[in-house]
Amino acid sequence: MTDELPSVELARAYLSRVAEPPAPALVAFIAQHGPQRAAALVRAGKVPADVAKVTSARARIWRPEEDLRAAAEVDARLVTPEDDGWPAWRLLSFTAAAIRGRADAAEPVALWVRGDPDLAELTDQSVAIVGARAATGYGEHTSAEFAHGLARRGFTIVSGAAYGIDGAAHGGAIAAGGRTVAVLGCGIDVPYPAGHTRLLDRIAGAGAVVSEYPPGTRVARHRFLVRNRLIAALAEGTVVVEAGLRSGASNTAATARTLGRMVLAVPGPITSAMSVGCHALVRDGEAQLVTSVAEIAESVGRIGGDLAADPEVPVRPTDALDPRSLRVHQALRERAGSTPEQVSLESGIPLGQVRAVLPMLELVGLARCGDTGWRRCSGGSAPRKRAGGGPTTSIT
Amino acid sequence: MTDELPSVELARAYLSRVAEPPAPALVAFIAQHGPQRAAALVRAGKVPADVAKVTSARARIWRPEEDLRAAAEVDARLVTPEDDGWPAWRLLSFTAAAIRGRADAAEPVALWVRGDPDLAELTDQSVAIVGARAATGYGEHTSAEFAHGLARRGFTIVSGAAYGIDGAAHGGAIAAGGRTVAVLGCGIDVPYPAGHTRLLDRIAGAGAVVSEYPPGTRVARHRFLVRNRLIAALAEGTVVVEAGLRSGASNTAATARTLGRMVLAVPGPITSAMSVGCHALVRDGEAQLVTSVAEIAESVGRIGGDLAADPEVPVRPTDALDPRSLRVHQALRERAGSTPEQVSLESGIPLGQVRAVLPMLELVGLARCGDTGWRRCSGGSAPRKRAGGGPTTSIT
Incomplete structure (x- = not known):
């Protein structure tokens, strides 16, 4: 493993090549470790079996700079989940589908x-x-x-x-x-x-x-x-x-x-x-x-x-969550971080599903991943930009 | 009123001309009195207001023989509800629709x-x-x-x-x-x-x-x-x-x-x-x-x-009846005849609906109209020719 982590852009460019989409295991792994650390771990082969299975063949191909240059030659650039322009609301539906047991549903690692x-x-x-x-x-x-x-x-x-x-x-x-x-x-x-x-x-x-x-x-x-x-x-x-x-x-x-x-x-x-x-x-x-x-x-x-419709019903940020996501949310603590493994133990939800739910909770402002792990947020500032585009639609 | 009643064919031919179809009031009146007596009563103007309303204009036009002759000239004949060829099962749906409150639904008086x-x-x-x-x-x-x-x-x-x-x-x-x-x-x-x-x-x-x-x-x-x-x-x-x-x-x-x-x-x-x-x-x-x-x-x-489907469920003749028809059926007696007015009183079902239901019950073998009025039948020999053509389909 290299001492210095790659930039988010280089990390995502590398990760976008390392597995053939859709790659739910890799997406979950990135959500768990962040793209920079995930890239370094994948490159070093220090990954769980499900991630190794989809990345081992290409793990040693490190050419993000070349890919970004090739893209630039056709006036293209990389848009990542860390960018403002990422269509997070639209792609949330993959997380929701995964929760419903659609193992093949996975959002892209990045978009060119x-x-x-x-x-x-x-x-x-x-x-x-x-x-x-x-x-x-x-x-x-x-x-x-x-x-x-x-x-x-x-x-x-x-x-x-x-x-x-x-x-x-x-x-x-x-x-x-x-x-x-x-x-x-x-x-x-x-x-x-x-x-x-x-x-x-x-x-x-x-x-x-x-x-x-x-x-x-x-x-x-x-x-x-x-x-x-x-x-x-x-x-x-x-x-x-x-x-x-x-x-x-x-x-x-x-x-x-x-x-x-x-x-x-x-x-x-x-x-x-x-x-x-x-x-x-x-x-x-x-x-x-x-x-x-x-x-x-x-x-x-x-x-x-x-x-x-029916604007008189008060909307809580957690109203949009399906039962499993709600259990994951409730298993988190506000003042201390938890690992996905701890959340899985606490909630009784399988680890793979916890890993899929956590980044979704983060996207809607109900969880945050910090240095000490995952914490619960109240979600008061959950982005409810459009009634039809939010997780309510996707999860139901 | 004439002393002798016309034949069923002449009566139905007359009644088929006396009101513009659909004529639910007339159909109910015929069901109550039978076609021969109904024809005589309509011709004599001795009818309730709702029947008079649709028959008074043509009540005096008595030309059933001429109509039957005109039909015969084009090789046509009159088919009546009293004939074996009458599509009773198909037309039952009108009775069912009338029970559901479709006042305009009425079967034809006869068919040329x-x-x-x-x-x-x-x-x-x-x-x-x-x-x-x-x-x-x-x-x-x-x-x-x-x-x-x-x-x-x-x-x-x-x-x-x-x-x-x-x-x-x-x-x-x-x-x-x-x-x-x-x-x-x-x-x-x-x-x-x-x-x-x-x-x-x-x-x-x-x-x-x-x-x-x-x-x-x-x-x-x-x-x-x-x-x-x-x-x-x-x-x-x-x-x-x-x-x-x-x-x-x-x-x-x-x-x-x-x-x-x-x-x-x-x-x-x-x-x-x-x-x-x-x-x-x-x-x-x-x-x-x-x-x-x-x-x-x-x-x-x-x-x-x-x-x-599900042939193991025993079928009773009354299974096909909707609640209102069932109440009319139960209000009838086996050993003594009742007038529609008595059935209405006994069952609590409005007279107009009773008049619509009784001929339907007769068609499926659950009632009979004799000299002393309407009686209940057990319906053991109810014609269940085709599962799809019977009253179950029509009434549900």
């Missing part, structure tokens, strides 16, 4: 970003529009029209920059003078898909191009599925415009549901194979049918609206 | 029928397919395909013989060698729509053309809406293929729901005005989205399937 680095603000009011690459003219038209109309209403359009529905969505938002975010399944400096190189430049100029993969990471099928969880997470609701029966878009929709997000589906002719996935989502009760921008805005807006 | 007079058997396994007259090619194609596929699976296709979706549905069923029923909003001898004269002949040959209006009754807008309730009632489920936002098809769908029937809607392009009504039905939770014959068969079949 071209364009506006304030992802928190950029995705504050956002809708994901996703669908088939082999879209029909009907689907592309619908995607562009919806993105255009939603962008004009102030929604940021999140999508995956693919051919077909994705590209039409980004294009519609840009044409409306609105904002849009593309989440990639490869390195931020990898021009994919090749035909969308210019579109990606325009997206970066009208919002941001985002990837959790370090520069140079090549396209791979499984990375699109992993990437899809970020598209779902970064938006309040996901609209599936066209999708085959087993498609990436249906996968994004499933993730969105897991994360407690609204899923909407656009109908089409029953004779179109590209609408089969959308119809199945509606029939199975997994998506709400939508046919217009107004319906989407109403559906997505409703999430916050419901929670904002 | 061209083709197969055994409507009970003909509609035993049936699906209604309805939709816009100004249908698109997509809609007509879908209607014909669905009707064809359902007819091949043994379903009778019920529709309204109109241009567009209706005509395509009848045609699809006939092309499949299946059975189909057209319900008209005018007299059985009125060739409407003019362009469907030959289609109506073919429908009569492949099932039945049905109307509750006496011969010669002209087409009127309100009669289509009244007719729609019969289309909904005569089928286990109603499929809306294409519909504008406020359309006759949406009206049929609303009636179908009132009658406790399954409503299904076919999606289409969001750019098509003819699919707006279908999408609204799905969005509002008033219809289930369907995209194939298999899905329709599954949805409609499910009605009976659910009820047929």
Whole structure:
């Protein structure tokens, strides 16, 4: 182990390469030790078995400076959970999903970003529009029209920059003078898909191009599925415009549901194979049918609206916590620090879950990690920026 | 009042003309007095105010022989509740709806029928397919395909013989060698729509053309809406293929729901005005989205399937009754007859509802109307022909 710890940026850049996302064990390990110490420990191989399992293959690759330089060459930078622009509220839903037993749910270690680095603000009011690459003219038209109309209403359009529905969505938002975010399944400096190189430049100029993969990471099928969880997470609701029966878009929709997000589906002719996935989502009760921008805005807006209702009920900061998180919170002490192991013993909640809950409690101001360990906070100043974006939505 | 009572057929033919349907007061009056006595009383003007209100204008028009002759000229005959072919199980839902407070719900006084007079058997396994007259090619194609596929699976296709979706549905069923029923909003001898004269002949040959209006009754807008309730009632489920936002098809769908029937809607392009009504039905939770014959068969079949489940639970004939009907049943005596007024007093159920419930109880074998009034039956031989067609479905 080196005597001096790396900077947070170098540490996160290193950690973003050391494990293939999603890496819940690594994310929990970073939350426990902080990114700088975690990076040093991973590099030195001084990690528990679950972390070693996902980091050992790449632990010795130390090239954060090179990665940051490669990113800078395409005008990209690293945004970390320690930055103001980190979309903490949106990504909290991963912690909530993990608490509910979704072991594969994990927020990214860091995000490589071209364009506006304030992802928190950029995705504050956002809708994901996703669908088939082999879209029909009907689907592309619908995607562009919806993105255009939603962008004009102030929604940021999140999508995956693919051919077909994705590209039409980004294009519609840009044409409306609105904002849009593309989440990639490869390195931020990898021009994919090749035909969308210019579109990606325009997206970066009208919002941001985002990837959790370090520069140079090549396209791979499984990375699109992993990437899809970020598209779902970064938006309040996901609209599936066209999708085959087993498609990436249906996968994004499933993730969105897991994360407690609204899923909407656009109908089409029953004779179109590209609408089969959308119809199945509606029939199975997994998506709400939508046919217009107004319906989407109403559906997505409703999430916050419901929670904002009944203002006479006093809100305590812990009201948003599910029973397990509450037990973790109660196991903490105000005046003395505890290790996650102590909290696990005290609360009876398994250590892995305690490690997932603690950083979430910290994010909402209900816990703090100091030199002596984790302490309880009253949470009086919990950031309740938007009724629909907070942990209440995600955890329920 | 004449000394001799008319035959049931003449009485029902007269009563089918004397009030504009739906005529719940008249139907209840007939149930109370029997058709022959009721006809004589209506003709003599010796009726309560609510019956007088709907019959006084036409009470003196006595032309049942002429009507039966006019019907015979187009090979039609009168089917009455006293006939074996009367679709009693299907029409029971009106009684059930009336009990639930739907004052406008009333079964027809009689049905004028061209083709197969055994409507009970003909509609035993049936699906209604309805939709816009100004249908698109997509809609007509879908209607014909669905009707064809359902007819091949043994379903009778019920529709309204109109241009567009209706005509395509009848045609699809006939092309499949299946059975189909057209319900008209005018007299059985009125060739409407003019362009469907030959289609109506073919429908009569492949099932039945049905109307509750006496011969010669002209087409009127309100009669289509009244007719729609019969289309909904005569089928286990109603499929809306294409519909504008406020359309006759949406009206049929609303009636179908009132009658406790399954409503299904076919999606289409969001750019098509003819699919707006279908999408609204799905969005509002008033219809289930369907995209194939298999899905329709599954949805409609499910009605009976659910009820047929758990065969170990012993079934008593009165299990199917809702609380009010049960109280009426219990207020009857086995060994002595009661008037509806006595039953109302005994049960505490309002007289109007008692009058609606008693004929229903008679149909399911739980009551009998004799010379001395209504008596209770044990219902041991209650006709439980099909789990899905009985009063359980309709009343719940």
